[in-house]
Amino acid sequence: MLLTPEQIINLTPMWDGPRSEDGRPLPDQADLDALAGATAEHAWSVLDKAGYRAQYVGGWTQSAPGRTFVGRALTCGFMPFRADFNESVVREGSAIGQTVGDRQNTWVIEALGPGDCLVADIFGKVVNGTVVGDNLGTAVASRTGVGAVIDGGVRDLSGLRELEANFYFRDTDPTPIRDVVLSTMNGPIMIGGTTVLPGDVVLGTELGVTFIPPHLVSEVAAVSLRTAHRDLFGKQRLAERIYTTTEIDTPTWASHIEADYQDWTRSNPIRVPQSTGAGE
Known part of the structure; x- marks a missing residue:
C-alpha cells in the first residue's frame, strides 16, 4: 500500500x-x-x-x-x-x-x-x-x-x-x-x-x-514559453493590421515575418512567469 x-x-x-x-x-x-x-x-x-x-x-x-x-x-x-x-x-x-x-x-x-x-x-x-x-x-x-x-x-x-x-x-x-x-x-x-x-x-x-x-517537463516548459511568446507577437501584429490572419495563423512564418519577430524579441524578451504553487 x-x-x-x-x-x-x-x-x-x-x-x-x-x-x-x-x-x-x-x-x-x-x-x-x-x-x-x-x-x-x-x-x-x-x-x-x-x-x-x-x-x-x-x-x-x-x-x-x-x-x-x-x-x-x-x-x-x-x-x-x-x-x-x-x-x-x-x-x-x-x-x-x-x-x-x-x-x-x-x-x-x-x-x-x-x-x-x-x-x-x-x-x-x-x-x-x-x-x-x-x-x-x-x-x-x-x-x-x-x-x-x-x-x-x-x-x-x-x-x-x-x-x-x-x-x-x-x-x-x-x-x-x-x-x-x-x-x-x-x-x-x-x-x-x-x-x-x-x-x-x-x-x-x-x-x-x-x-x-517528469522526464518531459523541461521540454513542455520550453515549448510553452516559446509558443506563448510567438503568440504574443502574432496577436500584436494582427491587432496592428501589419499582417493578415493567413500570414500569422500558419505553422511556419514567411522569412520576413520571422525576421520581424526576431527583431521584436530583442526589445521583448521571453520572461518566465512566477508560479502560483510549486515551491512556494
Whole structure:
C-alpha cells in the first residue's frame, strides 16, 4: 500500500534527475516556474508527439476557477470498504506511526509538502466520498500552496473557496468520507482514464488538468514559453493590421515575418512567469 522510495524509483525509471526523500522525481524549479504560464494545448502538443496521448482530464468543478497551478503529484487511491483489507491497511499504517482509525485520508495529507499536489482516486465517489472539507482543505493549502485533484467529492465548498489554492473535484456533498479503504499512497492511480504516477507534474488550468511525466517537463516548459511568446507577437501584429490572419495563423512564418519577430524579441524578451504553487 505505502510504496517505499526504492519502489517509487523503480516505478519512474525514465527520470534520471534528483528526487525527494520519498523517491519522487524532483524537476528543476525553473522548469516548474516556466510551466506556470502553460496551457493545456501547449502541454498536449509535446505529450502527444512523445506518445503520451491520455494525459489530460477535463470535466471538473473548481474551487477557484481561473487560478492555475503547477505541483508534484502525491498520489493516493481508495477502494470500497472491505473489513479484512481495512484491517491489513490499519496494521501497516500503525507500524509506520499512522493514527489508527477510519480517517485514512489524513495519512496522505500529513505527507504533503511545499509544491505538492494531492491527487486522489476515489473511483468518482461523491456521497461519502468527500476527501477534503474546509478543515482538511486548509491543511492541504497551507502545506502545499497548490491544491488537489480529487476524482470524487468535497464538502464545505464555501470554505474551500476562501483558500489560497485550487481544488479540482467532481461534485460536492455534505456527507463525510466513509466506507472506503486507502489502497495505495504514492502508487500508480487512474484519474479519468489517465494513469498518474507519483511525482508527475500536475498542470491545473481553467480547462482542466494535465499530468506531465517528469522526464518531459523541461521540454513542455520550453515549448510553452516559446509558443506563448510567438503568440504574443502574432496577436500584436494582427491587432496592428501589419499582417493578415493567413500570414500569422500558419505553422511556419514567411522569412520576413520571422525576421520581424526576431527583431521584436530583442526589445521583448521571453520572461518566465512566477508560479502560483510549486515551491512556494
